[in-house]
Amino acid sequence: MEDIEKPFETKELTISMGPQHPATHGVLRLVLNLQGENVTKCTPYVGYLHRGIEKLGENRTYFSALPLSDRLDYISSMNNNVGYVNAVEKLFGIEAPERAKFIRTMVAEMGRISSHIIWLGTHVLDIGATTPFLYAFREREVIMDLFEMLCGARLTVSYPRVGGVRNDISQEFLDRLYEFVLDFPSKMDDYETLVTENRVWKDRTVGIGVISAEEAINWGLTGGMLRGSGVDYDVRKYAPYDAYDKVEFDIPVGKKGDCYDRYLVRMGEMRQANRIIKQCIEQLPAGPVMADAPKFTLPPKDLVLKDMEHLIHQFILITKGPTVQEGEVYMGTEVPKGELGFYFVSDGTGKPYRMRVRAPSYVHASVLPRLCEGGLIADVIANIGTIDIVLGECDR
Amino acid sequence: MEPVNITEKVKEIFPEEVLDVREFRGQVSVTLRKNRIRDISRFLHDDPDLYFDYLVDVCGVDYLGRKEKRFEVVYHLYSIKHRHAIRLKAEVSADDPSLDSVTPVWIGANWHEREVFDLYGIKFNGHPDLRRILMPEDWEGYPLRKDYPLKGPAKEWRGFEDVLERSKRFRDYEWHG
Incomplete structure (x- = not known):
């Protein structure tokens, strides 16, 4: 005894x-x-997926480095593209036309929903709920089909281009997207019925991985990780790009900074993203989708095939790249994971002298020891789910 | 606060340290000597009018053959409270590639500085855990330096040879089920 x-x-x-x-x-x-x-x-330990994207970017022209950004966070490639082209446009000093801006905002929010849906599905699956995962992928499939309709690719889209977007959108696409937008809030209700008040879910997430607001800022956390702690920092509001200053949306914030609050924040973000898409469809202006800046944007393909001057122009831009002023630019955009920043140093040639990717997943992975140490081993799984990282972006 | 006022304030307190101020596309970068980078960071973080609480990014740039000092470590700072931003650039020479770590000010600098160390070989004094992070621990050379070959070193990394060797062995493996 x-x-x-x-x-x-x-x-x-x-x-x-x-x-x-x-x-x-x-x-x-x-x-x-x-x-x-x-x-x-x-x-x-990270780095298993390191492909040297920054080094590759330094050896390509601004146009041909765009697909590299797809491969950062491969489940929300649309948002990475939008971040990349915005940074390059800022460096070039050009601006996309209004219609292209609205389209980019719209597709970026679609990417946000699709990324958050994967996060929701896998996060709850890790903790033991299988059903929301299956429902979540059903909705993601609709978005993937819409992306395919838009540009032919489902995952690595490369649809936004420097100076605008690759092609205009069709009425059929808009109709189907609008159908989805009207339908999606009820789908959100379904997930929330399954998860939000679920006893097991709350037991596993409430009070787990708590991080205070000051500490979260000091760690450099962004996105849902920061807003879960009650800081309303969102690049879309603090430094609006594209059409975010023309649409209305709220920033959901948490209170306690635990896994459950971050869950609520991201669920709120999905509803807000849906709201933004709806406004974009309703307010979509007419006009061109590519900026009128021949020195910096590729000429339209149909003219290239017909016209000698445009062919030469395209050839020069593709092989040599555009002539860019010397200087450096940092531009952050809000991707589903947090703040994705691109920092370009231009030396006056067609290739960036330095391309730096500030990846939110990298920063969020670094906070894992802070969240996990002192907790239980089962909570490690909840913490990995809640930081919402994609290793392709973390390792670059 | 406007970026111009921020740089003036930094100049006022650290007149010896500021080498150059440049503006491009509305963004201001301040080039600094590396010696007192931690004091400057501490000041920018603590001053109530500046209050740069959020360290966005730390990265290195290699200006091989273009500038007198070969490397620059670039800090992007942002104040969530006041909504202003600034870029600091610390010059680091090739002979002595080291400077003070800013992890005591912003703990989030930890992995960023490890990455700069990993890819550029710049050492950060006072860093709690300076190890390679993206590349394997026994990797030779610093891949993001401009004189590093784009297609990698001529000799394969030892770990990769191990993997090839092992895969060859497993290919001949016979299954006795």
Whole structure:
């Protein structure tokens, strides 16, 4: 009997979680030091998906580096493209026409919904709920089909281009998107019925991975991670780009900064994204979709095939790249994960001298030890889900 | 606060440190000596009028053969409270590629500085955990330097040879089920 009275002693155990592990959402490796069920130390190892995108970008023209941005966060490539082209346009000093801006805002919000849907599905699946995952992918499929209709690609879209978008949108596309937009709030209600007040869900997420507002800012967190702690920082409001200053939307913020608040924030963001898309469709102005800046934008393809001058022009722009003023520009945009920034240093040639990608997933992965240490091993899974990282973007 | 006023304030307090101020497309970059970068960061973070609480990004740039000092470490700062931004650039020479870490000011600088160390070989004094992060720990060379070959070093990385060797072995593996 006396043996039972004594506290149970455990040896410290070190386990390697990942890089091949279904709950790490890609190739994230965590080395966990455990004392029984408690995590005493957590060390993330990233870089398994490092492809040298920054180095590649420095050796390509501004036009041909665009598809690289697709491969950053491959489940919301539309948003990365929008971020990339906005930064390049700022460097070039050109502006996209109004219609292109609205289209870009619209497709970026579609990308946001599709990314958040994946986050929702996988996050709840990790914690043990299978049903929302299946429903979530049903809605994502609609968006993927719409992307395919728009530009022929489902994942790596490269639809926004420097100076505008690749092609105009059709009425059929708008009709189908509007149908989706009207329908989507009821789908959101379905997810929320399944998850929000679910006892198991709340037990696993309320009070887990708490981070205060000051600390979150100091860590450099952005997106849902920061807003879950109650800071309303959103690039779309603080430094509006595209058509975000012309549409109305709210910024959902949390209070406590735990996994549950971040869940509520992202659910709110999906509803807001839906609202933005609806406004974009209703307010969509007529006009061209490509800026009239022949020195910096590729000529239309039909003219290239007919006309010698345009062919030469296209040839020069593709091989040499545009002539850009010397200087440097940083531009941040709000992607589903947080603030995606591009920093370009131009040396006056057609290729960026330095292309830096400020990836939100990278910053969010760095906060994992802070969230996991001192918690239970089961909460590590909840924390990986809540930081919402994509390793393609984290490792670049 | 307007970027011009911010730079003036920095100049006033650290007159020796500011080398150059440039504006391009409405964004102001301040080039600094590297020696007192942590003091400057601390000042920018703590001053109530400036209050740069959010370190957006830290990255390196290699100006091989273009500038006297080969490297620059670039800090992008933003104040969520006052909604203003500034870019700091610390010059680092090739002979002594090291400067003070700003992790005591912004803890989020940790991984960014590790990345600069990994890809440029610039050391950060006082960093809590300066290891390679994106490249394998036994990698030789610093890939984002301009003199690093684009297609990688001529000799394959040792770890990759191991993988090839092992895959060859597994290909001959016979399954006795």
